[in-house]
Amino acid sequence: MANLLDYLRWRGDLPLRASPFNPVDNLILSVLAYVPFDGVVPSSVTKKGPTIAEAATTLLETGAAGPAFRDENDLLLLSALAASVRFGNMRLCAYESVLDPEREKQFAAVTAMTGDGHAFVAYRGTDHTLVGWKEDFNMSFMSPVPAQEAAVAYLEHVASGLGLGPRLRLGGHSKGGNLAVYAASFCRARTQRRVRAVYNNDGPGFDATVIAREGYRNVQERIRSFVPQSSIIGMLLEHHERYTVVQSTESGLMQHDPYSWSVLGTDFITVKQVTDESLFVDRALKEWVGAMAPAQRELFIDAVFDVLSATDAKTFSELGGDWLKSSIAVAKSLRGLDEATRKVMFDALKLLFKAIRENLPAIMQKRPQ
Numbered sequence: 001m002a003n004l005l006d007y008l009r010w011r012g013d014l015p016l017r018a019s020p021f022n023p024v025d026n027l028i029l030s031v032l033a034y035v036p037f038d039g040v041v042p043s044s045v046t047k048k049g050p051t052i053a054e055a056a057t058t059l060l061e062t063g064a065a066g067p068a069f070r071d072e073n074d075l076l077l078l079s080a081l082a083a084s085v086r087f088g089n090m091r092l093c094a095y096e097s098v099l100d101p102e103r104e105k106q107f108a109a110v111t112a113m114t115g116d117g118h119a120f121v122a123y124r125g126t127d128h129t130l131v132g133w134k135e136d137f138n139m140s141f142m143s144p145v146p147a148q149e150a151a152v153a154y155l156e157h158v159a160s161g162l163g164l165g166p167r168l169r170l171g172g173h174s175k176g177g178n179l180a181v182y183a184a185s186f187c188r189a190r191t192q193r194r195v196r197a198v199y200n201n202d203g204p205g206f207d208a209t210v211i212a213r214e215g216y217r218n219v220q221e222r223i224r225s226f227v228p229q230s231s232i233i234g235m236l237l238e239h240h241e242r243y244t245v246v247q248s249t250e251s252g253l254m255q256h257d258p259y260s261w262s263v264l265g266t267d268f269i270t271v272k273q274v275t276d277e278s279l280f281v282d283r284a285l286k287e288w289v290g291a292m293a294p295a296q297r298e299l300f301i302d303a304v305f306d307v308l309s310a311t312d313a314k315t316f317s318e319l320g321g322d323w324l325k326s327s328i329a330v331a332k333s334l335r336g337l338d339e340a341t342r343k344v345m346f347d348a349l350k351l352l353f354k355a356i357r358e359n360l361p362a363i364m365q366k367r368p369q
Contacts, residue, residue, distance in 0.1 A: 001249050001262040001269070004028055005073070005080055011266070012084030016116040019086075021169070022266040023226065023244075026120075026199040028077070028087070030171040031258050033110055033122035035059070035078055036068040041095035045161025047113055049093035056082035070127065073259045090114055094158050097124075098150065099131060105146035106132035107179075109154050118196065119166045121158055123151055123183070125174030125203070128315040130308055136175055136204070137301045141294040143207045144182065151179035152186050159191045170198045173258050174233055177203025181223055185215040192218060200225040200241075202234035202256055211240050226268065228255035230275045235282040245271050252277075296347075303341050307333045 002010070007024050016025075032052075040058050042049055050058070056078045069075050081087040090112045097108040108124035126132045138145050159168065168191075170180040177200030184198045198219060210216060225243035227234035233256050234243070247262040247269040248255035262269040289297065310333035 001247070003249070003259050003261060003263055004031070005076055005259070007263045008077075008080040008084055008087075012080065012086050015085055016114060019266060021114065021116060021118070023199070023224065023268060024263055024266060025086075026169070026171045026197075026224075027173065027201055027226070027258055027261065028081070029112055029114075029120045029122050030173045030176060030199060030201050031074065031077060032081070032112070033108060033124040033172060033176055034070045034074055034127075035110075036097070037092065037095045037110060038068075038097060041092045041110060043094060043096055045111070045158055046093045047091060047162070049091045049113075051089050051091055052078075052112070053082040053088040055092055094154070094161070096150075096154060099127075099129060100146070101131050103146050104131055104135050104138060105150070106135055107147040107150040107154075109151070109179075111158050113166070114169075117166060118169050119158065119162055121155060121168060121170045121180070121183075123154075123170070123172035123176035123179040125172060125176040130305060130314060132175075134301070134305045137305075138298075139178075139204065139207075140289055140301070141297040143210055144186075147175070147179060148182045148186075151183040155183040155187050156191060159187070159194060164194075166194075168195045170195060171201065172199070172203060173201040174203055174256065177201045177225070177234075178206070179203075181216075181219075182206070182210070184219045184222070185210070185213065187215075195219060195222060198223045200234075201258065202227050202231055204233060204236035205239040208238050211238050216240075226261075227274065228261060229271050229273075230255050230278045232256070232278065232281050235274070235278060236285065244268070245274055247271050299341070303337065307337075 004024065004027060008028070011019065037055060037059075040050065040055050060075070060079060060082075092110055092112055094109070094111040096110075099106050106127060106129055110122050112120045112122065114120050126136055135145050135147055155170070170184050171177070172180045180198050181200050181203070184192065184195050192215070200223060205211075220241055223241040225234070225239065225241050226246050227243050228246050228248035230248070230252055232253055248260045249262060250257060250260040254260065292300070311329040
């Protein structure tokens, strides 16, 4: 099956004036937000920033950001974008990247001038840091989280800096999709009127109170959500917008990888609905979270990440790099928990197993004998 890289090989020579912006273009620019453009793309809002080709040359030829790339596919994508007629001359600006452990905030975004009268505001999803993942889990009891507030401020900054000319498309993968929807929902009315489309690529939803807000309802028809058939991340929390189910070449949680999404022509290959396994996980997690008060969720999540932080690891790669050392540190931290914290963790895990037990029969009945 073809993927994003194949799409660039086959259709990268077609400018937007010959083949208009499509859902695959959205995912490509959303994934571009993972590229570490520090020192290459200016933080200022300008229509004269470096082209994707120029930024790629700086990064790839100097090796300035080699170790900071999320994975090898992002390097391949950047190289293919630079060589393409469709994307190579798009200009980049307003790059911002913040990691703040004190505020438990991980945020990054970049804006691409697509050359068809629009700017694409791309929000980065969760990186490999424990801080980034902690902020994701904080969404279960906190609204807004710092990255969501930053997403709104960033959109207003870009909209103001570009003037009234370009219309706006917003997008992101994983948490980046959530940030795109949140920014479109809570920006000022005059900015919201310029938003043509919002793309959420397997990003989590929101607390019910966010869904009920007027700002969300105002943009709901402009939200285009895409999830793979066994989606887990994209089914979390509440979604009221319609979503398109994309075929993936991976299985389970690995379908979250955007490079596994199948492409045909100018669109994704789609299927009718998510799998029974995805629905099972969705129901079980929603029941689990719903069974805990927000304060209990906060205590549980804080306890889990306090235990992980005892390893001194800053990323999950570091956590798994010396598994024996990390395991010893985790075990020691668990033993050091006070009685009240241990009870919170034990009660939360009991509720999780209860939700799994109650939802498992439904999926087992659907399996072929």
